Structures are given as structure tokens and as C-alpha cells.
Amino acid sequence: MPTKNKIILTFLVILTAVLIIFFEYVESNISHMWLIIMVAFLMIIGLWVFPEAKGKITHEK
Amino acid sequence: MELKDIRSNGKLIKFRTSYREQIDGWYNGFLHVFIIYSIGALLMFYYISHLRNISIWEFIVVPITFVLCNIFEWAIHKYVMHKPRNFPGARAIYSRHTQQHHQFFDHKEMRFAGPHDWRVTFFPPYALIIFTFMSIPGLIILALIFSNNVGWLFICTTTSMYLIYEFMHFCCHVGDNVFLRNMPFVNTLRRHHAAHHNLGVMTKWNMNLTFPIADWLFNTSDLKRGLLGHLFNGYSEKYIKNNTD
Numbered sequence: 555m556p557t558k559n560k561i562i563l564t565f566l567v568i569l570t571a572v573l574i575i576f577f578e579y580v581e582s583n584i585s586h587m588w589l590i591i592m593v594a595f596l597m598i599i600g601l602w603v604f605p606e607a608k609g610k611i612t613h614e615k
Numbered sequence: 616m617e618l619k620d621i622r623s624n625g626k627l628i629k630f631r632t633s634y635r636e637q638i639d640g641w642y643n644g645f646l647h648v649f650i651i652y653s654i655g656a657l658l659m660f661y662y663i664s665h666l667r668n669i670s671i672w673e674f675i676v677v678p679i680t681f682v683l684c685n686i687f688e689w690a691i692h693k694y695v696m697h698k699p700r701n702f703p704g705a706r707a708i709y710s711r712h713t714q715q716h717h718q719f720f721d722h723k724e725m726r727f728a729g730p731h732d733w734r735v736t737f738f739p740p741y742a743l744i745i746f747t748f749m750s751i752p753g754l755i756i757l758a759l760i761f762s763n764n765v766g767w768l769f770i771c772t773t774t775s776m777y778l779i780y781e782f783m784h785f786c787c788h789v790g791d792n793v794f795l796r797n798m799p800f801v802n803t804l805r806r807h808h809a810a811h812h813n814l815g816v817m818t819k820w821n822m823n824l825t826f827p828i829a830d831w832l833f834n835t836s837d838l839k840r841g842l843l844g845h846l847f848n849g850y851s852e853k854y855i856k857n858n859t860d
């Protein structure tokens with residue numbers, strides 16, 4: 555995945571997490587707030603830690 | 616790093632060696648699986664914790680979503696993973712699946728050599744993030760039209776189907792054992808998917824990667840039998856059509 559797309563996806567993850575955390579804060583669901591923080595953290599790690607295979611794979615003929 | 620009893624030709628072995636050279640040395644299959652299933656499990660916990668006093672009619676969304684996910688999985692596999700398309704990301708999906716996954720395994724050799732090879736089968740974790748974002752509009756729309764429970768049950772089903780997909784596909788690429796041979800659905804998919812890995816028929820037959828429902832529905836299965844027969848076929852080759860090769 556190109557870096558530009560990863561940045562967009564990371565932004566979306568953070569934005570969504572902030573929105574959900576806000577709603578959970580209003581509802582006083584502190585445990586849900588922490589759960590969403592963990593999910594967002596794991597998602598961002600997953601996005602940036604597992605790059606695609608580098609270079610072009612050669613096909614033997 | 617390679618299987619000692621590999622059952623295939625030199626071309627496949629050379630591709631596997633070449634593919635492994637492209638993977639970063641630190642890659643750890645267990646960490647990959649841990650991240651995917653940790654995100655999945657936390658999301659499922661979050662969704663389920665929002666369910667309140669579910670009525671029977673609200674559960675109807677589960678089988679409907681299950682079948683729609685099955686058709687979606689079939690369609691993505693048939694029309695994106697095996698056909699080069701021009702919309703964003705489609706080329707990468709095609710390359711990763713047809714030009715990498717299908718060169719790494721053929722119908723004679725379906726096995727990983729070890730956890731260092733799991734990357735060729737498990738999607739990168741960002742795929743789960745994308746599928747989650749794709750499900751959120753469905754959650755909101757169903758919650759607005761029907762009830763919050765229907766929305767949460769919908770996203771529970773889509774996320775479950777994704778996690779089942781990863782598990783079932785993984786089971787297709789490990790060595791045979793008592794559990795895999797006798798576990799209903801898993802044994803069916805192992806034969807179903809191994810037949811799909813025949814390069815001559817991979818664009819035509821056996822497109823499902825969980826339960827062969829859409830393959831039965833759209834007649835893209837290599838079996839000639841009913842839906843229940845498809846689901847519980849196991850390793851049997853008794854009902855294979857004659858014209859699949």
C-alpha cells in the first residue's frame with residue numbers, strides 16, 4: 555500500500571477513534587474508551603509494521 | 616526454510632525462494648496473526664457489548680448478512696483477485712493473489728514451509744481496517760432504519776466472516792492432520808481450495824474461501840451436487856464434474 559494511502563487510513567482510524575471515544579465519554583463508558591484506544595493503537599501498528607514485499611518478484615520461465 | 620518433502624516442480628520452488636527473499640527478515644507469522652485476531656477480538660467485544668435485549672426478528676440480519684458476505688467474498692475473488700482491474704488498489708490485490716499466492720502454492724503443494732510463509736496467505740492487517748470501515752455505513756443505516764441491535768448484529772457478522780475467512784484459508788495451506796481431515800466445513804474447503812489452486816482452472820472454479828455457497832449458487836463449483844452436499848463434501852472426489860480440466 556502506498557505511503558499516501560497509509561497516511562489517509564491512519565488519519566481515518568484516529569478520527570473515527572476520537573469520535574467514538576467522545577461518544578463513549580458522554581455515556582461515561584470508560585472501559586469502552588480504553589478498548590477503542592487499544593484497537594486504534596493496534597490498527598496503526600498493523601498499518602505501518604507489515605509492509606508489502608519489496609521489489610518485483612521474478613518469474614522463472 | 617523449505618519443506619523437505621515438497622511435492623512440486625522446480626518453478627514453484629524457485630518462486631517460493633524468490634518470494635521469501637522479498638520479505639523483511641524480521642517478519643513473524645505469529646505476530647501477524649496476533650495483530651489481526653487481537654483487533655478482531657476487541658472489535659467483536661465492543662460490538663457485542665452494545666447489544667441490548669435482542670428480539671428474535673432482529674437476528675434475521677445475521678443469516679442475511681452471512682449469505683451476502685459469502686457472495687461478496689466470491690465476487691471479490693472472481694472479479695478482482697483473478698482479473699486485473701483499474702480502480703484503486705485492485706492491481707495490488709490482483710498481483711498479491713494471482714501473481715504471488717497462486718505461484719507460491721499449486722494443487723499438488725498447498726503447504727507452508729513454516730510461520731515465515733504465513734504472509735503469503737494472511738491479508739495485511741490494513742485489510743481488516745478497510746473491511747471495518749466498509750461495514751460502518753451498514754451499521755449506521757441499519758441502526759437508523761431498524762434498531763441499534765440490527766446494526767450491531769450486522770457488523771458482528773461482517774467482522775466474524777472476515778476472521779473466519781482468514782482461519783479457513785489458513786487451514787487450506789497447512790499439512791494434513793486428524794483435525795483438518797475430520798472437521799466439517801474445514802475438510803470441505805481444503806479439497807475445494809486445493810482444486811482451485813490448479814492453474815488451469817483457478818479463474819473459473821471454486822471461488823469461495825469459507826463455505827462454498829456462492830459457488831453452488833452461481834455454478835462455479837467443480838462439484839455436481841446440492842447445497843448440503845457442497846457444504847459437507849469433505850475430501851470426497853465422487854461428485855467432481857468431468858469438464859473442470
